[in-house]
Amino acid sequence: MSVKILNLLPVTGDVFTPEMFKYMRKYLEPDTEVQTYQITSGPPSIECEYDEALAAPDVLRLAKQGEEDGFHAIFINCFGDPAVKAAREYVDIPVFGGFEPATHIALGLxxxxxxxxxxxxxxxxxxxxxxxxRLNGRIVSIRNVNIPVEELQDHEKLCKALAEQSLLAIREDGAQAIVMGCTGIVDVAERIKHDLLAEGYDVPVLEAAQSALKLCEVYAKMGLRQSRLTYMTPPERK
Amino acid sequence: MSVKILNLLPVTGDVFTPEMFKYMRKYLEPDTEVQTYQITSGPPSIECEYDEALAAPDVLRLAKQGEEDGFHAIFINCFGDPAVKAAREYVDIPVFGGFEPATHIALGLxxxxxxxxxxxxxxxxxxxxxxxxRLNGRIVSIRNVNIPVEELQDHEKLCKALAEQSLLAIREDGAQAIVMGCTGIVDVAERIKHDLLAEGYDVPVLEAAQSALKLCEVYAKMGLRQSRLTYMTPPERK
Amino acid sequence: MSVKILNLLPVTGDVFTPEMFKYMRKYLEPDTEVQTYQITSGPPSIECEYDEALAAPDVLRLAKQGEEDGFHAIFINCFGDPAVKAAREYVDIPVFGGFEPATHIALGLxxxxxxxxxxxxxxxxxxxxxxxxRLNGRIVSIRNVNIPVEELQDHEKLCKALAEQSLLAIREDGAQAIVMGCTGIVDVAERIKHDLLAEGYDVPVLEAAQSALKLCEVYAKMGLRQSRLTYMTPPERK
Amino acid sequence: MSVKILNLLPVTGDVFTPEMFKYMRKYLEPDTEVQTYQITSGPPSIECEYDEALAAPDVLRLAKQGEEDGFHAIFINCFGDPAVKAAREYVDIPVFGGFEPATHIALGLxxxxxxxxxxxxxxxxxxxxxxxxRLNGRIVSIRNVNIPVEELQDHEKLCKALAEQSLLAIREDGAQAIVMGCTGIVDVAERIKHDLLAEGYDVPVLEAAQSALKLCEVYAKMGLRQSRLTYMTPPERK
Amino acid sequence: MSVKILNLLPVTGDVFTPEMFKYMRKYLEPDTEVQTYQITSGPPSIECEYDEALAAPDVLRLAKQGEEDGFHAIFINCFGDPAVKAAREYVDIPVFGGFEPATHIALGLxxxxxxxxxxxxxxxxxxxxxxxxRLNGRIVSIRNVNIPVEELQDHEKLCKALAEQSLLAIREDGAQAIVMGCTGIVDVAERIKHDLLAEGYDVPVLEAAQSALKLCEVYAKMGLRQSRLTYMTPPERK
Amino acid sequence: MSVKILNLLPVTGDVFTPEMFKYMRKYLEPDTEVQTYQITSGPPSIECEYDEALAAPDVLRLAKQGEEDGFHAIFINCFGDPAVKAAREYVDIPVFGGFEPATHIALGLxxxxxxxxxxxxxxxxxxxxxxxxRLNGRIVSIRNVNIPVEELQDHEKLCKALAEQSLLAIREDGAQAIVMGCTGIVDVAERIKHDLLAEGYDVPVLEAAQSALKLCEVYAKMGLRQSRLTYMTPPERK
Incomplete structure (x- = not known):
């Protein structure tokens, strides 16, 4: 069985480049298909709960669309997990945002x-x-680099700042693995891992979007689907 | 200062009667004003996260409207707290759903x-x-009466079922106070309290909507407002 | 119904001025009455559990007296909550110390x-x-200014020290709201809030005594009383 | 060094017999001395927090007396730990009630x-x-036999009821060891252990007073004393 | 890259049949290779911590052997995770027992x-x-069917018993997903899922060995390896 | 009854001197006998889980030997608690490593x-x-002095480093008592206590081996033995 994953962008802004999409699918099986749908009504970017709330209805519309179009799993491409729980109720295929997959993978490392x-x-x-x-016992801190969005394209600057915060996470918070907390941060893991190693710390560094697409593939392959006791199907109404 | 509270209905359905509104304001100061706004786009009732997601944008629109109209606090009238966190970001006045106020009051009892x-x-x-x-140590169980919506108007049946589950909560879960988990359940507390007393249990029974309106009044009177470190103001965009 | 609150001082020392009492009732309804009873046997101030133990019997005597004198709620005026649980057993009206009310209000912010x-x-x-x-997940730190009691009347010094520790609480402990941990600290919230805002932090600052008196009023108005499953009535003995 | 332990009775009632005292010291070293002081002002028995509060001042007076009389450790003979923390502040020798010693010993089993x-x-x-x-993760339930005090001298009845609740604790709560939650319950452990074994459960059963006296002996022998960062010495006042 | 996984049997007994191995790899990529090594010194089966301790040294020897033989990941085929943490220290490839993979996958459902x-x-x-x-907040119960080992080959009886306990887990413990807690339980998930559905519960049922082999494949494909801050390399000694 | 304790060394290296053994039994009753057995197959020292796994089988052999030789309790002399749980299953007398006894004693201080x-x-x-x-709520940090093993015999250097880290534990982590986290650290408690007192901190300092031997004596005297619901006897096999 070859897997079809929907990469659902919950923002109206122009934030992902073709290079990013290509990079994100790095670890997928060759025959796994990834297609992108983008919401047309909602915020340009997601920076708070307010943005998530505005994005949610169109995310849900596209999630249903994706299920009808034959996708086997949906990645809602944001670390804030906008509408993830609602979408799990609404469709009958696995749905992930950015938070759970990278975190769950890190639990094994x-x-x-x-x-x-x-x-x-x-x-x-x-x-x-x-x-x-209920993962407070394992996730020991949440740090940020506080770089204005307009300066994010400076990849070198971003990598340096991420490595610096990762180092502080290790030294001050006791971190033993690092998860990038934004699905738009790509192609940085190797660099950060290298910088941390130079300081004597050999730790895993996980990118959220890559992890999510890979786990979408796994859940689809295994025929797994959300529990209907956690995620009820919404009531039918006329 | 006399307080103006917005009673924001996050459903399009016709679920609240004038008697219910009157009952809910039972403990407010006489000069406290309560007005109701109802969303026009969204689900008829809220029964799952999907419903909450669909209701959220119009809830936020009305919350902002309410702030502009001079209200001092907003009660989003649903125990599921739909859009509560987003609304706290979006407006500069206190916002509560049904979950927190009754629960916080019960913590003191x-x-x-x-x-x-x-x-x-x-x-x-x-x-x-x-x-x-993070209240898992205090809230020991969540029970339900599992009564179909169409049979909810049978007040006697509802009261009996709520008292029965409250009794089980005390006997099997160790509950020492009961919170009604739906803002549409009104005018039952005295009856349930009475039934539990007849079984030998003298415990507080709290209704969510009454508690919420009262705490809205308190936060407004005290000039309190959400922390901007927990609830950032959404970024301005053109 | 107009509410009568007993302000019960659990110390024999001369620590509260009329100005302080006036300030504390700032947010009460105009017709709410507050009277002060002070213990005559016990420690001059409460600085440890030993002091609390010595104060407790006379606090309980006055609590019962207060109930008989028709008060609707009792504020035991100390953040350490001396004899609060025992008093809840002993009388049939709501009883609060300084710890719970300010904390519970902060939970909503x-x-x-x-x-x-x-x-x-x-x-x-x-x-x-x-x-x-069981609030360890929400209350992230407890800080102190370590000012000798004799220097506490230097209000400017106290405010500065409180603002400084509040700032550290935000920066180092992740605090997003500040609760003053002593019922004798009054008339500082506005000043601290202002100082924190000057550093870029817009957070609520709560004073304990004000919060407690206000919640006493609320519980009394709502006719609420402690659970007899948490707080049994002491056995009758001849 | 031979150890002198103060058995401090925090009740004015006549609840302990010479046989009980003899039994309690069963596991002490032969040269360990145990003497009993009883409060003269306070409740006849301790059945709630109110009773504890009334007992506390005289408990503290006797604790200080005990320290001056050369005791090496103090057992405040009640499972509710009345005034234990205050006494740790007030005297410079180890102080235990009934709760901690039996529980801490059970942690190793x-x-x-x-x-x-x-x-x-x-x-x-x-x-x-x-x-x-903070032992909620280890202590899985607190059960009671609900026998009126006047029927407690029926040792057979008490043993049966304790064994029955212990059995339920194992079967329904997942208990793997049982601690008797009252320092007045003595000479029952062997019997309960035997009854549980007959049901196929080979589990430790601990009596509180025996455990407490034994640990008092240990702490005294090891020259250990409470931390002054947890238990400050009360401030001197004239 | 095609992945080679070592299926490391930590028991000397003859517990796995070729049909079981075939079944376990059901969801692996076609080009993923799985080979089995079995310890030669240790217990016939693992039924307690004692068995795990005896198995550990030979498990570690084979793990190192496996790494030298070019495997990309190791599955220590037991739900008790014998020697998993030690093996993660000792080799430089991902190592999993049965507990984590199925549990981590269930976290997403x-x-x-x-x-x-x-x-x-x-x-x-x-x-x-x-x-x-630290997963106590998510894993709500651990149940067992208590079937003697010699009756385990009665697949029908096992399935029935597992379904029965799963049903109790849902009804009494609040379970919303079921994980089979033994890597030797295979080919039962569909049947249990079907039986639970017949009772009205649509929940995921996960088998441990399948889940583990699939996650071994994923970690290997993603080039992930354990953190050296959690799992230090053992010190070199001559 | 005079107690016989087995001091079981889980390392093959020559790490303990007669002076150390003598020191460790400082607080035992004069008639308590301590004998040492040392494993002959296993790692020279225990520095990681891998070392523990290699030591375990011979530790278990000697534990059984010890039980047959009439010892009343076993101290597995390592803070990492190697094979402690397995040994509790395997023998019918109390077994402790270094972690629990010192920690449990500290809980009372x-x-x-x-x-x-x-x-x-x-x-x-x-x-x-x-x-x-489940002691995360009480044990607030784990610090280390990071001194190479070969420099450990420099007692002065070790004491200084331990005192320094203890001071940081108090100042930065909120520690109120210090437990030495290695059973090989002996004869340092008085010195560290003294150094901390010089900085104004009067806190207990506990050594692991002393604490363990003392509690072994106590459990033996009290006739206590591990719960067979937590620690099943391993199944008999031919």
């Missing part, structure tokens, strides 16, 4: 995990997701 | 609290809110 | 709360109360 | 522990102590 | 998970692993 | 405990034991 993200704004939202997932 | 709600569907959502609030 | 108090001595006691209340 | 006590009234108090000690 | 295993003996060990992993 | 050990390598292992014991 280290006892203590730190998440390093871009903006301070999203930290309370991620903290809420950690608490909701 | 008993060590162990049970929530009794109507439908099993909403239980995972409420459990998620309990975990997010 | 921020995810992470810090308590800032005067002396290091009381910190273990407050930590014990936080653990007993 | 089993993962999951249940406490079985006499009256339902004391359960919330014990639960508070479990939470304060 | 449901809030509350139950583990259903064969013998009561292993329950404390699994509970220990749950606590060590 | 302070709310917050730090463990200070020698090498960073063992920290994750100790953290795992803390989590397994």
């Amino acid at each position: 280290a006892d203590s995990i730190s998440i390093v993200t871009v903006l301070p704004n999203v930290v309370p939202n991620v903290e809420g997701n950690v608490s909701k997932a | 008993a060590d162990s609290i049970s929530i009794v709600t109507v439908l099993p569907n909403v239980v995972p959502n409420v459990e998620g809110n309990v975990s997010k609030a | 921020a995810d992470s709360i810090s308590i800032v108090t005067v002396l290091p001595n009381v910190v273990p006691n407050v930590e014990g109360n936080v653990s007993k209340a | 089993a993962d999951s522990i249940s406490i079985v006590t006499v009256l339902p009234n004391v359960v919330p108090n014990v639960e508070g102590n479990v939470s304060k000690a | 449901a809030d509350s998970i139950s583990i259903v295993t064969v013998l009561p003996n292993v329950v404390p060990n699994v509970e220990g692993n749950v606590s060590k992993a | 302070a709310d917050s405990i730090s463990i200070v050990t020698v090498l960073p390598n063992v920290v994750p292992n100790v953290e795992g034991n803390v989590s397994k014991a």
Whole structure:
């Protein structure tokens, strides 16, 4: 069985390049197909819960569309997990945002995990997701580089800042593995891993989008689907 | 200062009667004003996270409207707390759903609290809110009466079922106070309290909507407003 | 119904001025009556569990007296909550110390709360109360300014020290709201809030005594009373 | 060094017989001396937090007296730990109530522990102590036999009821060791252990007073004393 | 890159049939190679921590052998995770037992998970692993069917018993997904899922060995390896 | 009854001197007998989980030997608790490693405990034991002095480093009692206590081996033995 994954962009802005998409599918099986749908109504980017709320209805519309179009799994491409739980209720195929896959993979590699993200704004939202997932005992800190969005394309600057915060996460928070807390951060893991190794720390560094697409593939291959006791099907109404 | 509270209905359905509104304001100061706005786009009722997601954008629109119209606090009238966190980001006045106020009040009355709600569907959502609030050590169970919506107007039947589940919450889960887990359950507390007393249990029973309106009044009077470190103001965009 | 609250001072020392009492009732309804009873046997001030133990019997005597004198709620005016649980057993009206009300109000404003108090001595006691209340997931630190009691009347010095520790609570402990951890600290919230805002942090600052009196009023108005499953009535003995 | 332990009775009632005292010291070294002081002002028995509060001042007076009289450790003979923390502040020798010693010993024997006590009234108090000690992950339930005090001298009846609740603790709560939750329950462990074994459960059963006296001996022999960072010495006042 | 996984049997007994191995690799990529090594010194089966301890040295020898033989990941085929942490220190490729993979996959499908295993003996060990992993908030119970080993080949009887315990896990423990707690339980998931559906519960059922082999493949493909801050390389000695 | 304790060395190296053994039994009753057995197959020292796994089978052989030789309790002389749980299954007398006794004793002296050990390598292992014991709420940090083994005989240097880390544990982690996290650290407690006192901190300092031998004596005297519900007897096999 070859797997079809829907890469669902929950923002109206122009944030992903073809190079990024190509990079994200690095570890997928060759015959796994990834297609992108993007919402047409919602915020240009997701920087807070307000943005998530505005994005949600169109995310749900596209999720249903994706299920009808034959996709086997859906990746809602944002670390804040916008509408992920609602979508799991609404469709009958696995749905993941950016938070769970990278975090769950990290659980198999280290006892203590730190998440390093871009903006301070999203930290309370991620903290809420950690608490909701009851993973406070394993995720020991959530750090951010606080780089304005317009300077994010400076890949060198971003890598340096991420490595610096990762180093602090190890030294001050006891982190033993690092998860990038934004699905738009790609192609940085090798570099950060290298920088940390230079300081004497040999730790896994996980990118969220890559991890999510890979786990979407796995859940689809294994024929797994969300529990209907956790995620009820919404009531039918006329 | 006299307080103006917005009672924001996050459903399009016709679920609240004038008698219910009157009852809900039972403990407010006489000069406290309560007005109701109802969303025009969204689900008829909220029974799952999907419904919450669909309701959210119009809830946010009305919350902003309410702030502009001079309200001092907003009660989003649903125990599932739809869009509560997003609204706290978006407006500069206190915002509460049904979950926090009754629960926080119960914290001052008993060590162990049970929530009794109507439908099993909403239980995972409420459990998620309990975990997010890190109150798992105090809220010991979430029970439901599992009565179909169409039979809810049978007040006698509802009261009996709520009292029965409250009794089980005390006997099997160790509950020492009961919180009604639906803002549409009104005018039942005295009756349930009476029934439990007849079984030998003298415990507080709290209704969510009454508690929420009262705490909205308190936060407004005290000039309190959400922390901008937990709830950032959404970024301005053109 | 107009509410009568007993302000019960659990110390024999001369620590409260008429100005302080006036300030504390700032947010009460105009027709709410507050009267003060002070213990005549016990420690001059409460700085440790030993002091609390010595104060308790006379606090209980006055609590019962207050109930007989027709008060609707009792505020035991100390953040250490001396004899609060025993008093809840002994009388049939709501009883609060300083710890719960301000903390419970803060729960509705921020995810992470810090308590800032005067002396290091009381910190273990407050930590014990936080653990007993199972609020360790929300109350992230307890700080103190360590100012000798005799220098406390220097209001400027106190405000500066409280603002400084509040700032550290935000920066180092992740606090998003601040609770003053001593009921004798009054008339500082606005100043601290202002100082924190000047550093870029817009967070709620709560004073304990004000919060407690206000919640006493609320519980009384709502006719709420402690659970007899948490707080049994003491056995009658001849 | 031979150890002198003060057995401090925090009740004015006539609850302990010479046979009970003899039994309690069963595992002490032959040269360990145990003397009993009893409070003269306070409740006849301790059945709630109110009783504890009334007993505390005289307990503290006798604790100081005991220290001056050369005792090396103090056992405040009640499972509710009345005035234990205050006494640790007030004297410079180890102080234990009934809760910690039996529980700490059980930690070395089993993962999951249940406490079985006499009256339902004391359960919330014990639960508070479990939470304060942050041992909720190990102490899985607190059960009681609910036998009126006047029927407690029926040793056969008491043993049967304790064994029955211990059995339920194993079968329904997952208990793997049992702690008797009242220092007045003595000479029952062997019998309960035997009854549980007859049902196929080979588990430790611990009596509180015996455990406490033994650990008092140990702490005294090892020259250990409470941390002054947890238990400050009360401030000197004239 | 095609992946080579070592299926390391930590028992000397003859417990796995070729049909079982074939079944376990059901969801692997066609070009993924799985080879089995079996310890030659150790217990015939693993039923307690003692068995695990005896198996560990030979497991470690074969793990190192496997790494030298070019495997990309190791599955230590037992739900008790014998020597998993030691092996992660000793080799430079991912190592999993049966506990983590199925559990981590279930985290993405449901809030509350139950583990259903064969013998009561292993329950404390699994509970220990749950606590060590800090997953107590998500794994709500560990149940067993208590079937003697000699009757385990009766597949029909086993399936029935597993379905029955799974049903109790849902009804009494609040489970929303089921994990089979023994890597030797294979080819039962569909049947149990079907039986639960017949009772109205649509929940995921995960088999441990299948899940483990699939995640071994994923970690190998993604080039992931354990953190050296959690799992230090053992010191070199001559 | 006079007690016989087996001091079981789980390493093949020559790490303990007669002076150390003599020191360790400082607080035992004069008639308590301590004998040492040392494994002959296993690692020279224990610095990681891999070392523990290699030591375990011979530790278990000697534990059984010890039981047959009439010992009343076994101290497996390592803070990492190698094979402790397996040995509790295998023999019918109490078994302790270094972690639990000192920690349990400290629970009676302070709310917050730090463990200070020698090498960073063992920290994750100790953290795992803390989590397994569900004591995360009480044990607030695990620090190490990071002194190479070959420099450990420099007692002055070791004491200074331990005192320094203990001071940091107090100041930065909130520790109120210190436990030495290696059974080979002896004769340092008085010195560290003295140094901390000089900085104004009067806190207990516990050595692991002394604490363990003393508690072995206590459990033996009290006739206590591990729960067979936590530690099943391994199945008999021919």
